[in-house]
Amino acid sequence: MKRNIISILLVLVAVGASAQSWREYKGLIWSALHGLDYEFRAGVNIGGTSPLPLPAEIRSIDSYKPGLAISIEGNVTKWIDPQKKWGVGLGLRLESKAMNTKATVKNYGMEIFNDAGGRTAGLWTGGVKTKADLSYLTIPVLAKYKISDRWQVSAGPYFSYLVEGDFSGNVYEGHLRTPDATGTAVYFKGDNIATYDFSDDLRKFQWGIQAGGSWKAYRHLTVHADLQWGLNDIFQKDFKTITFSMYSIYLNLGFGYAF
Amino acid sequence: MKKFPLFLLLISTMLFASCIQDEALNVEAAIDDCSGSGLYSVTKDDLAKTIELYVLKEDRIQELIFTLPQGATIRPETSEEGDDAAHSLYDFREKTSRQFIVTAEDGITTATYSIRYNRIMLPVSYSFENLKQNSPYNIIYLTNSEDVMEWASGNPGFQLTGMGFTPDDYPTAQIVDGYSGRGVRLQTRDTGSFGEMVDMRIAAGNLFVGSFDVRNAIGSPLTATNFGFPFTRMPVRMTGWYKYQSGGEMQDADGNPLGTNDTGDFYAVLYEAPTIDYSLDGDLFPIDGRPQNEHIVLVARIPKTEETGDTWTYFDLPFEPVEGKTVDREGLANGEYKLAIVFSSSKEGAYFRGAVGSTLWIDEVNIECEESTNEEQQ
Numbered sequence: 001m002k003r004n005i006i007s008i009l010l011v012l013v014a015v016g017a018s019a020q021s022w023r024e025y026k027g028l029i030w031s032a033l034h035g036l037d038y039e040f041r042a043g044v045n046i047g048g049t050s051p052l053p054l055p056a057e058i059r060s061i062d063s064y065k066p067g068l069a070i071s072i073e074g075n076v077t078k079w080i081d082p083q084k085k086w087g088v089g090l091g092l093r094l095e096s097k098a099m100n101t102k103a104t105v106k107n108y109g110m111e112i113f114n115d116a117g118g119r120t121a122g123l124w125t126g127g128v129k130t131k132a133d134l135s136y137l138t139i140p141v142l143a144k145y146k147i148s149d150r151w152q153v154s155a156g157p158y159f160s161y162l163v164e165g166d167f168s169g170n171v172y173e174g175h176l177r178t179p180d181a182t183g184t185a186v187y188f189k190g191d192n193i194a195t196y197d198f199s200d201d202l203r204k205f206q207w208g209i210q211a212g213g214s215w216k217a218y219r220h221l222t223v224h225a226d227l228q229w230g231l232n233d234i235f236q237k238d239f240k241t242i243t244f245s246m247y248s249i250y251l252n253l254g255f256g257y258a259f
Numbered sequence: 260m261k262k263f264p265l266f267l268l269l270i271s272t273m274l275f276a277s278c279i280q281d282e283a284l285n286v287e288a289a290i291d292d293c294s295g296s297g298l299y300s301v302t303k304d305d306l307a308k309t310i311e312l313y314v315l316k317e318d319r320i321q322e323l324i325f326t327l328p329q330g331a332t333i334r335p336e337t338s339e340e341g342d343d344a345a346h347s348l349y350d351f352r353e354k355t356s357r358q359f360i361v362t363a364e365d366g367i368t369t370a371t372y373s374i375r376y377n378r379i380m381l382p383v384s385y386s387f388e389n390l391k392q393n394s395p396y397n398i399i400y401l402t403n404s405e406d407v408m409e410w411a412s413g414n415p416g417f418q419l420t421g422m423g424f425t426p427d428d429y430p431t432a433q434i435v436d437g438y439s440g441r442g443v444r445l446q447t448r449d450t451g452s453f454g455e456m457v458d459m460r461i462a463a464g465n466l467f468v469g470s471f472d473v474r475n476a477i478g479s480p481l482t483a484t485n486f487g488f489p490f491t492r493m494p495v496r497m498t499g500w501y502k503y504q505s506g507g508e509m510q511d512a513d514g515n516p517l518g519t520n521d522t523g524d525f526y527a528v529l530y531e532a533p534t535i536d537y538s539l540d541g542d543l544f545p546i547d548g549r550p551q552n553e554h555i556v557l558v559a560r561i562p563k564t565e566e567t568g569d570t571w572t573y574f575d576l577p578f579e580p581v582e583g584k585t586v587d588r589e590g591l592a593n594g595e596y597k598l599a600i601v602f603s604s605s606k607e608g609a610y611f612r613g614a615v616g617s618t619l620w621i622d623e624v625n626i627e628c629e630e631s632t633n634e635e636q637q
Contacts, residue, residue: 056283107286115452118421123287175474177328178419181286181363182370184305185328186419187478195456 035079037087041224043254045069048099049132049167049234051244057108067098067133071252077144089142089154094163097250098133107181110171111241112194123181126174126188132167134202134234134248136160140210155211158228162204167234168197201239206230206248214256222256287328288363288370291474295322295347299489299535299594302409302470307392310374311407315489315535315594317378319352330364336371351376377407381468381488381598383626385499387433387443396429399443401468408488410443411469416476416483417462420453430464430604434620438500438571442622445604447506447521447613460514461615463608467601469538481541481609490529490598491591492628494578496559497527497600499624500571503564506616509607521614524606526560527626528599529578529586539599541609556584556596564606564619571622598626 046066051058075091107123114120142156170193175185188194212226233245293301293310298321300313312321320341325333335342336358341350351357356375363369382402391406392398396414400406412431414423423429434444445464454460457477468488475483501523509517530539531554543552559576580586590596602621605613 054279056280058279059282060279106282112421112453114421116422118424118451118453120419120421120453125287177287177289181368182288182308182361184415184473185287185289185291186476187474189478192457192477194453 035084035087037077037079038259039075039077039222039256040259041071041073041075041093041222041254041256043071043073043224043252045071045095045097045228045250045252047097047228047248047250048101049097049134049230049246049248051242052247052249055244057105058103059106060104061101062104062127063100063102065100067096067100067131069096069098069133069250071095071254073140073256075140085146087144087146089140089144089156091138091140091142093138093140093158094135095138095252096133096135097248099130100132101130103128103130107177109243110176110196112196120176120178121180122176122178122183122186124171124174124176127172128169129172130167130169134165134167135163136206137163142210150216151213152216153211153213154226155209158208158210160206160208162202162206165202166199167202168195168199170195196241198235198239198241201235201241203232203234203236205232206234207232208248212252216258217255220258222258224252224254224256226252228252284363284365285328285330286363286365286368288331288361288368289328290325290333290359290361290370290372291328292326293374294324294326294536297321297535299532299597300470300538302411304392304398304409305415305473306395308370308372310372311377312374313377313379313488315378319376320348320350321376322347323349323374327361328363331361333359333361335359375407379405379407381408381490383492383628385624386440387437387622388441390433394426395423397426397432399433399466410466411471411484412467413462413465413471413476413484415471415473416480417448417450419473419476420450420462422448422451422453430462431466432464437620437622439623442500442620443602445523445602445619445621447605447608447615447617449615455514458512459611460510460512461605461608461611461613463603463605463613463617464619465601465603465608466621468599480611484541484609485538486528486540486543486599486601487530487532487538487597488599489532489594490596491594493586493588493591494527494529494557494559494598494626494628496575496577496627497624498573498575498627500573500622501525501561501564502567502569502571502618502620504568504616504618505566506605506614506618509605509612509614512611517612521617522606523564523602523604523617523619524561525564525602525619525621526558526600527576527578528555528559528601529557529596530554530599531556531590532595532597535594538597543599546607546610546612551581555581556586557581571620600624600626 073093077087077089079087111121138160140158142154144154208230214222214224230248302311339350389400399410401408447463469486509521557578559578604617604619
């Protein structure tokens with residue numbers, strides 16, 4: 001998927017460049033007349049997918065690495081007042097949200113399923129390594145306000161469709177108390193890990209709130225920062241293995257080309 | 260741009276750190292281990308929540324040192340006159356079986372264990388007739404007259420794989436059609452995706468005198484099997500009936516074919532116990548060229564399990580002395596030796612090498628001993 005996004009990005013940049021001359025003399029005039037601004041953006045998502053608030057079962061976050069999570073976006077803004085201060089923006093964004101974490105948990109309810117349909121349930125105390133790499137097609141619908149010629153802020157909901165997702169990891173160094181709190185402690189040490197993969201349990205539809213601002217560095221170049229706060233669980237409703245809901249919270253940083 | 264992620268990382272770490280909630284009190288309530296002076300064997304059943312203590316000298320005021328989950332506490336349900344909790348001493352004079360209540364740190368989760376004090380000799384004939392527990396897996400009594408001692412097996416470890424849907428799915432199970440009455444069927448099983456994950460792709464059916472410590476089943480499986488029980492008589496031969504069917508070509512722990520066919524194994528071993536709680540583990544006969552365990556004195560072992568078809572086959576295995584080793588008769592009478600009896604459907608099953616489907620059936624096993632002068636051995 002990552003490769004796909006990169007290649008799409010390259011194609012779009014090429015199209016953007018060749019389209020520029022055309023826009024220069026025709027499109028821009030039409031757009032200006034209709035109060036429309038176009039922008040092409042590229043950026044990175046930095047953040048995490050996490051339960052909110054962190055449940056008491058999570059004792060510490062031992063390591064966090066943002067994954068390579070790029071985004072590309074094309075958007076259009078319609079300015080609605082004569083002063084062109086207020087506008088409505090609609091975009092289409094291809095993005096990935098990725099992270100790798102290591103956490104220490106205590107009495108974290110878990111179930112390990114095997115390929116024969118059997119399961120081992122229990123409470124895990126020890127390390128949990130998580131890798132999330134989620135690719136979305138996102139439509140942000142934003143209210144925009146121009147503070148000055150250079151500064152602009154925006155806020156609004158976004159709606160995402162999961163194109164491809166990987167949510168997996170393993171547990172290590174600790175003990176599984178199975179089948180419940182009065183069961184047997186089974187120790188995992190050294191190379192012992194139990195892997196899990198919840199990729200198939202990810203919810204296809206995501207939505208949330210996005211808010212941020214952009215700054216016009218040069219005539220065509222903008223720099224932006226947008227916080228995207230997921231408001232629904234990344235997992236399907238009937239997914240019970242992780243007992244709490246997980247939300248994606250990412251900051252998108254990048255630059256854009258304003259036509 | 261380069262500096263941005265670093266800066267954010269810092270902020271997000273701070274954000275996460277500040278989000279960590281106060282630690283909740285531990286909910287675990289269990290007895291993870293139990294030891295004490297004078298105990299030469301402890302058998303713990305986590306499902307039934309029973310612990311059998313085996314002693315040689317009957318003091319009946321027993322030291323018990325419990326290993327509990329972090330923050331948990333333990334107390335006897337009712338106190339007895341000779342209890343001295345400060346010195347971990349518990350009185351078993353009135354009641355040989357007592358209830359102990361473990362309370363988790365959170366004060367909510369509790370578990371009640373039945374702990375029994377036993378002074379018992381290892382029987383020498385085994386018919387595998389009585390089940391202590393049927394589900395989720397079979398536990399077979401070792402003693403026929405008194406329902407005390409049980410055969411240990413790796414079944415509790417197999418349970419972790421989630422592959423045991425019925426008692427018959429487990430590697431070790433009782434059968435109704437033994438050589439005489441009921442018997443035992445040991446079968447090497449596939450451990451499924453769970454086993455693959457922890458590089459233990461097979462589970463050999465095994466049955467042994469001793470205890471299985473499921474805590475180590477994944478972390479250090481060779482030490483999960485504790486073989487042996489004190490034995491004060493001089494064993495001469497092990498006899499019994501078996502059937503064997505190989506599952507074919509062996510595979511190693513990573514699932515690679517090894518080019519040779521699987522065989523079963525069974526043996527009885529008399530060994531010196533340097534300390535009262537010493538026991539042989541699954542590494543007694545290493546397969547990588549290291550010498551066998553140095554404490555082994557006498558061995559009665561099947562040279563090779565023949566393919567028997569459906570015919571029960573008699574075996575008669577003399578106890579052979581290990582070169583340079585002799586049995587100290589006085590030490591033997593004083594309980595300084597232990598006897599391990601082990602049956603396995605795959606000879607190298609302890610190292611997760613074998614063939615799925617290899618099956619060993621066992622029944623009517625006897626340990627013949629020299630005539631005893633010690634009346635307690637009758």
